[in-house]
Amino acid sequence: MANSVDPPSSPHRQESALAPGLASWEGGQADGPAVGWEEHYWDSEPVAAGAMSRRARMSARGPYRAAVPARIANLTITLPPAVAAEAEDALMEIARFDAELTSALPAAGGEGQDEHGELAPLAAVLLRTESTSSSQIEDITAGAKALALATVGERTGPNAAMVAANVTAMQAAVAMSEDLSVDSIRTAHAALMAGQDYAAPGRFRTGAVWIGGMAPTPHTATFVPPHPSWVEAAMNDLIVFCHRTDVPVLAHAAIAHAQFETIHPFADGNGRTGRVLVHAMLRAAGATRAMTVPVSAGLLTDAGSYFDALTAYRDGDLTPIVTQFAHAAFTGVTNGRVLAEQLQGLYATWQQSLHARRDAAAWTVLPMLIRQPAVTVRWVADHARVSQPAAQRAIDQLLTAGVLTPASANRRNRVWIADDVTAALDDFAARTGRRG
Known part of the structure; x- marks a missing residue:
């Protein structure tokens, strides 16, 4: 995460006077992407940054170094x-x-x-x-x-x-x-x-x-x-x-x-x-x-x-x-691949659990729940291209089949969710080391 401030107004090296074109670009190395460096003066009072120790205040004074990026448009790529x-x-x-x-x-x-x-x-x-x-x-x-x-x-x-x-x-x-x-x-x-x-x-x-x-x-x-x-x-x-x-x-x-x-x-x-x-x-x-x-x-x-x-x-x-x-x-x-196998198995289970006519909107919605596990009546109506009564009927059938559950007890703006899909996605996250 980067911090940001107003740009320094007094660069030690007068790069700001150069045209912003590549012809005037002097940074970097010819044989790699190493950055160059230039000094800028920090012209804000450290006290303006808030409470600081004396040591931190002294460290926040004077010039600092900022990178000058290398040109890589024609970089020669050499890898082991x-x-x-x-x-x-x-x-x-x-x-x-x-x-x-x-x-x-x-x-x-x-x-x-x-x-x-x-x-x-x-x-x-x-x-x-x-x-x-x-x-x-x-x-x-x-x-x-x-x-x-x-x-x-x-x-x-x-x-x-x-x-x-x-x-x-x-x-x-x-x-x-x-x-x-x-x-x-x-x-x-x-x-x-x-x-x-x-x-x-x-x-x-x-x-x-x-x-x-x-x-x-x-x-x-x-x-x-x-x-x-x-x-x-x-x-x-x-x-x-x-x-x-x-x-x-x-x-x-x-x-x-x-x-x-x-x-x-x-x-x-x-x-x-x-x-x-x-x-x-x-x-x-x-x-x-x-x-x-x-x-x-x-x-x-x-x-x-x-x-x-x-x-x-x-x-x-x-x-x-x-x-x-x-x-x-x-x-x-x-x-x-592990996630794909989980979702394939989950979808097969859904197909066995859903008892609705083959032309019912519930069958159209079923694969959509893999992509979007939380739905509303309006969402189903818009994405399955059916009327709102038909969308509600599809949700009811998926609820009976155990595919969907209510996301909350609030009946207004009701949302239903396929918990098995979100559980599989959280498993995926856990395998990467992510913590939600």
Whole structure:
């Protein structure tokens, strides 16, 4: 999580006088992504930051160092053969898993596809678990039930609402893969941070940010991303890199993600937006078609190593971040397969329990509950394209079959939930080490 303040007004190095184009960019190293450094003066009085010890106040005075990002548009990618081979194997596993899911469960919505164009509702489930995991890396937790309720408009607390917004942002990755640009990244951020004005949704930051240090100034931070005057040029350079076709796919996505996190272009939500970028790149490269492979869930199993890999990247070493992504892909796919098997078994049990005419709306709703385990009468009517009386009848039949239970005793704005699905999703989270 980054802190933010107004931009320093007196940089020790006069980079703010340079044009924000690549021609004037002097940061970084020619042979790797290592950041350069420049000093900025901190011109706010430490006392303005609140109560501080004398030692902390002295540490918060004077100049501090901020990164200058390397240019990577034409970066030469050199990886140890073993790491390159592991990344290629991981990519093959991602593609294999993606293909498996096209027939894992019956389609919701008719004609072999659901309303979002996915081939099976399980694809949307994995997108949701990936979104939850991506948020959890930044310590934003929400149980599966709370997330499902938030998705249908129930008030379940700010964390669930933030994770629900992350689902929307992950869905934006599909569109981003068709037109990967600075504007599409801003659009994804706007979806992710909607309603959170402090984060300036969809707009690059205008202030300094810093990571770690637990201090109200950047002087003791673990990492201080670039001054905002570098952000636009750095993002344009990143987009050029993202459109290259001469870099192995998983390494390409890992490096792009690490560079995005180094630039830290937004006031908040950079980690989640950067992981949306990963999925957009995997889809654009053809590695995935129907779903979001749970890479973030894999990263979460060893978040400390993930952050260490980002630090190594900023020091000029590509190997750790590519290795982390390869391991995350294997772990995420393994975990995803377990979830898929659980949901397939659950769906088979539902089919045996539901005693309704084959043309009843309940059968249309049944696979939708894998994707969206909390429903209202209005939701069922809208998504199953039936009248509200027919939607209520479908819910009643699913209630009798034990598929749904009331989410609460409140009969007004009644919500029903498929508890077995949320339990399976929480099991998935527990296997990644997440705690809701």
